[in-house]
Amino acid sequence: MEFFTLPLSADDVWWLEVFIDEWFLVIALSLFIIEMLRYAFKKQFTKNLLGDSIANFVTLGLFMLMVALVALTYVGVFFYVYDNFRITDLPLTPWTILCCIVLADLAYYWEHRFLHKNGFAWATHTVHHSSPHFNISVAYRHGPMDWFFPLFFYLPLALMGFHPFIIFLAEVIVQVFQTLLHTETVKKLPRPIEAIFNTPSHHRVHHATNKQYLDKNYAGIFIIWDRLFGTFAREEAEVKYGVFPRINSVNPFTVFFSGYTKLFRQLIQAPSWTYRFKLLIKPPIWAWQQEQKSKE
Template identity: 55%
Template structure:
């Protein structure tokens, strides 16, 4: 217990974040090679699948470029400014880091749900959902503004008193955990795991465009959030991956920008200023007078 409560330096947390993130990326590439071998054995490997995987990593490069150029300094600067207003002075130790990871996971659930249910946020998140395949490379398929929304949702953790480095580390842990969920190799795990934590089975549901799977299983690490808030669905029927309205392209520029193109087109074609606002702030597929979208894309 003394070790768990011993102070940890910011420098060590920064090093640990980079170390885990970098080495997990290497692992993901090795695992992708294994998945490709599996596709080949089952005679499912084709140039479209390979091209889609390449597109996934190109969108990652676009995402990293935009993040560093436009949001990196703003993101960190906002966190450290908010940290000056912190309500509590929370020490950095393994116990507080673990608490922050759990809170960041709960925060991610609501951030993720927001990105699915508000069209201007969905415009960037739809990139992640647009692949008709499901392998570990899809985990690295990012949209132009995917690094913006976590800032607003995780900022309260900084104001609460968690060090910005700890919050960034917690965000990274939640994201890294989800990476391995993007696979068809692992089927269902033992029931205790399926009941508590997010699994590849649960996340396959989340990526389905099947009607019964839409807007389900938003969880990062713990599937209990979906069970608590009524958004859980079990994998039963075969999952059809991708969007309700597919992009039908492996062009990385189409994949990266299609969400904002579709949003702009829908706003332009919608009559009436109030209805245009409905398109921007309503759920995907919003129409005037519709209580619920009938064509909501899903991750």
């Protein structure tokens, strides 16, 4: 148990974050190649699958460009809050890192749930859900504002006294864990794992367009959050992926901006300012329901 109380430096935490982030991308790319070979072996490899996968990695590049433009501001906000408003001083140890990962995962659950329940937030998150395929590359399918919303959900950790480098490390670990969930190769894992952790089976449900699966399984690492807060669904019926309406494009720029292009078009065509405001704050299902009513 002494290991969990060993003091660490900020440089140690930063090095660990960079190591995980960079090397895991290499591992993910290797797994992606294996998946593509599996599709080819099963004669399921298509031009659309290849184009969609390439588009996913290009959206990652566009997203990283956006992150580079705001990185100093994003990091600065965390350090400003930590330096001026933290309520306690938590040491840099493996124990605090472990606690921060659990709390960051809980924060991610609520951030993810918000992204599905707010029109403006969904416009960026819909990009991630828009692929009709499900493989490792989909984990890297990003929207233009994906960097923005985590700020509000992870910032309370700085108030609690977690050093920003620990928070950033926890963010990376939560995201890295989920990358491996984007696969059809792994079916279901042993029950104890399925009961506690998010798994490919659980995450396939989250990406589904099937009615019984909508807005389910928001978890990052621990599926227990969905079980606790009533948003869990078990994978039973065959999963169908994508969003409505489908993008029907593998152009990475079309994909990357598709959510806000659609939202902007809805705002322009909206009958009133009240309607526009609701488009921004209500769940995307609300806009769909209004469209159906107008057709009746």
